[in-house]
Amino acid sequence: MYLTTHNLTVGYTDGKRVTPILSNLNLSLNRGRLTALLGHNGAGKSTLLRAITCASKPLEGSITIGTADISQLTGRERSRLIALVTTDRITVGGLTVADLVALGRQPHTGFLGRLSTHDREAVERAMTLVGIDHKAQAYMADLSDGERQKAMIARALAQDTPIIILDEPTAFLDVASRIETMQLLHTLAHDNDKAVLLSSHDVSQSLLMADDLWLITKDGELISGPTPALIEQQALEQMFGNPHIKFNPTLLDFQYIP
Amino acid sequence: MKPDNKSKVRFWIVMGILTALLMVLAVACLLYGSVDIPARDVFSIIAGNGHENVAWDIIIRQSRLPMIATAALAGAALSVSGLLLQTTFNNPLAGPSILGVSAGAGLGVAVVMLATGGTVSTLLGTAVGSYVTTLIGALIGAGAVLAILIAFSAIVRNSTMLLIVGILVSYLASSIISLLNSVASEEGIHSYVTWGFGNFSGVTVAQMPVFGACIIASLIAAILMVKPLNALLLGTRYAENLGVNTHRTRNVLLIVTGILTAVVTAFCGPIGFLGLVVPHVARFMTATSNHARLIPTTILAGACVALLCTLISVNGTHGIIPINAITPIIGVPIIIYIIVREKIHS
Numbered sequence: 001m002y003l004t005t006h007n008l009t010v011g012y013t014d015g016k017r018v019t020p021i022l023s024n025l026n027l028s029l030n031r032g033r034l035t036a037l038l039g040h041n042g043a044g045k046s047t048l049l050r051a052i053t054c055a056s057k058p059l060e061g062s063i064t065i066g067t068a069d070i071s072q073l074t075g076r077e078r079s080r081l082i083a084l085v086t087t088d089r090i091t092v093g094g095l096t097v098a099d100l101v102a103l104g105r106q107p108h109t110g111f112l113g114r115l116s117t118h119d120r121e122a123v124e125r126a127m128t129l130v131g132i133d134h135k136a137q138a139y140m141a142d143l144s145d146g147e148r149q150k151a152m153i154a155r156a157l158a159q160d161t162p163i164i165i166l167d168e169p170t171a172f173l174d175v176a177s178r179i180e181t182m183q184l185l186h187t188l189a190h191d192n193d194k195a196v197l198l199s200s201h202d203v204s205q206s207l208l209m210a211d212d213l214w215l216i217t218k219d220g221e222l223i224s225g226p227t228p229a230l231i232e233q234q235a236l237e238q239m240f241g242n243p244h245i246k247f248n249p250t251l252l253d254f255q256y257i258p
Numbered sequence: 259m260k261p262d263n264k265s266k267v268r269f270w271i272v273m274g275i276l277t278a279l280l281m282v283l284a285v286a287c288l289l290y291g292s293v294d295i296p297a298r299d300v301f302s303i304i305a306g307n308g309h310e311n312v313a314w315d316i317i318i319r320q321s322r323l324p325m326i327a328t329a330a331l332a333g334a335a336l337s338v339s340g341l342l343l344q345t346t347f348n349n350p351l352a353g354p355s356i357l358g359v360s361a362g363a364g365l366g367v368a369v370v371m372l373a374t375g376g377t378v379s380t381l382l383g384t385a386v387g388s389y390v391t392t393l394i395g396a397l398i399g400a401g402a403v404l405a406i407l408i409a410f411s412a413i414v415r416n417s418t419m420l421l422i423v424g425i426l427v428s429y430l431a432s433s434i435i436s437l438l439n440s441v442a443s444e445e446g447i448h449s450y451v452t453w454g455f456g457n458f459s460g461v462t463v464a465q466m467p468v469f470g471a472c473i474i475a476s477l478i479a480a481i482l483m484v485k486p487l488n489a490l491l492l493g494t495r496y497a498e499n500l501g502v503n504t505h506r507t508r509n510v511l512l513i514v515t516g517i518l519t520a521v522v523t524a525f526c527g528p529i530g531f532l533g534l535v536v537p538h539v540a541r542f543m544t545a546t547s548n549h550a551r552l553i554p555t556t557i558l559a560g561a562c563v564a565l566l567c568t569l570i571s572v573n574g575t576h577g578i579i580p581i582n583a584i585t586p587i588i589g590v591p592i593i594i595y596i597i598v599r600e601k602i603h604s
Contacts, residue, residue: 053499074501075498075502077501079500079501080501084495084496084499086495086496088493090492091348092348092491092492093541093547094541094544094545094546094547095491095546099547103488103489103492106501107501109485112484113485
C-alpha cells in the first residue's frame, strides 16, 4: 500500500452549506499497478482526484503517502510525490513538446529553473518512453489530440514521482489513441513501478487494462478491489440506476436491454 | 546542431540585433530633434567637453539624454508589465492600458494634480515633494485597479470578461477625472491635459535616480520570477502540481506590474499599446514562451519601440507630436494581426 485514504469524505462547501459527495473512503493505491476510477457523471470522480492531489481540502479524514500526511507537506514536497495530468487544454503558443516536458523537472531544479545534464536526460527518457521523442521540437498547438496527451503524460513522467494521477486522459481521443494511451499507462505502471490512477468513462478499456478498480455506484458508495474480483462480484451492475442499462461480462461493456 | 541549441542561437542573435538597434536609435535621438545641432558638436558635448553654445549644451545634457534614458526605461517597464499580465491572466490581449491599470494610475495622478488645486502643479516642477506625491497617487490608483482585477478574476473565469472589466474600469476612471476637472483650477487642468498626451521628456536629471531605480529593481524582480512564470503557462492547476504557490506568485507579479506601470504613468503619462504589443513582438522574434528568454527580449524590444516613438515625436514640423498619437499606429496593426492569427489557430 502506498497512498492510503483514512475515513476520507470529499464534497463541496458553498459558504456555510457543506455537500458531501463521497463519504468514509478507506482506499489504497499501489505502486506497480494501474488503477481506474469509474463512475457516472457527477459521481464525484474529479472531486476525489482534486482531494488526492491536494487541489482542494477534504471535508473529513486524511490522505497519507507512506507515513506522511499529504496536507502537512509543502507544495514542493508534494510535487515530488504526485504528478498530475488534467483535462485542461494548454492554449499558450510558442511551447514545444521538449519545453513542456522540461517544465515537469521544476520540482527538481533550482531557483531559476535551469536544467542540469541529469534533468535533460530525464526529459529525453520521458519523451522516449511515451514515444513522442520524434516530435520533441514540434509546437504543442500543431499536435493531434493523441500526441498532445502523450506529451502531457511525458511531462508527468519527467516529474519523476512515484504517483501519477490522470483526470480522464482518454476523453477527447479516438479509439486507437484511447487504446494506445491506456496500454502506455499500464506499461508505465508495471515497468517503472509507479502507482497510476486515472478516471475514465471508458469502461471496457478500463476493465481490460486496469489492475484495480475504484468503482462509484449509483448510491454514492465506492467499491474498490482487483478488476477480476469486481467483475466476478457483478459490482459493475451497481454503477448506473437505469434498469435497462446492463453490464455484459463477455463484451466487458454496458448495453441496452429492453 | 541540436534543435535545442538552434533556439538558443536564435535567442542570442535576436538579443544582438536588438542591442544594435537600441544603440542606433539612441544615437539618432541624440542627433535629431526640433533644434538642429551638428553631429560633431553633439559628440563633443557628450564627451564632456563644454560647448560655447550654452543652449546646445543644455539641450543635449538636460533634455535629450534624460529623454533617451526615460524612453528606454519606460518602454522596457511597460512591455515587461504587459508580459507579466499576459502570463498571470493567461490572456494574450492583456496589457497595462487595456486592463485599466494605466487608467487607475492616471486617476491617482489626476486626484493629486487637480484636487490639490494646482499647488502641486506639474511633474515638470523641480520640487521633490511634488513628484513623490504624484508617484504615490499613481501607485495607489494602479494598486486599486489590480485589486479589482484579482477580485473579478476569482469570480469570472472567462478572460474576455476580465478585459471588459478592465475597459469599464478605464471608463470609470476617465469619468471621475472629468468630474474632478469641473472643480479644478485652470492651471491644474492644463498640466493634467499635457500629461495625458504622454511624453518621455518629463523626467529631469534630478528625478532620474528614483525613476531608474524603481524600474530596474522591478525588472530584476521580474527576471527572478522566471521559474513560476513558466509554470503558470500551463495554468494554475499544473503550476500548483509543480510546487508553485500560485497565490503568492500572482500577488508578487501583480505588485511588480503595479510598480512598473505606476512609475511610468506618473512620469510619462498614460502610454497606450506598448505593454500589449511588445511581448508579442518578443515572442515572434524568439519563437518561444520561455520567460528566461522572453523577459530580456521584451526589455530590449520595449526600449527600442519607445525610442522609435520618441524619434518620431520630436521630429514633427509643428513641435512635438504626443507619444499617444504614435503608439496606436504601431500597436493596432499588430494587435489585429494577433487576433486574426489566434482565430485561425483555434
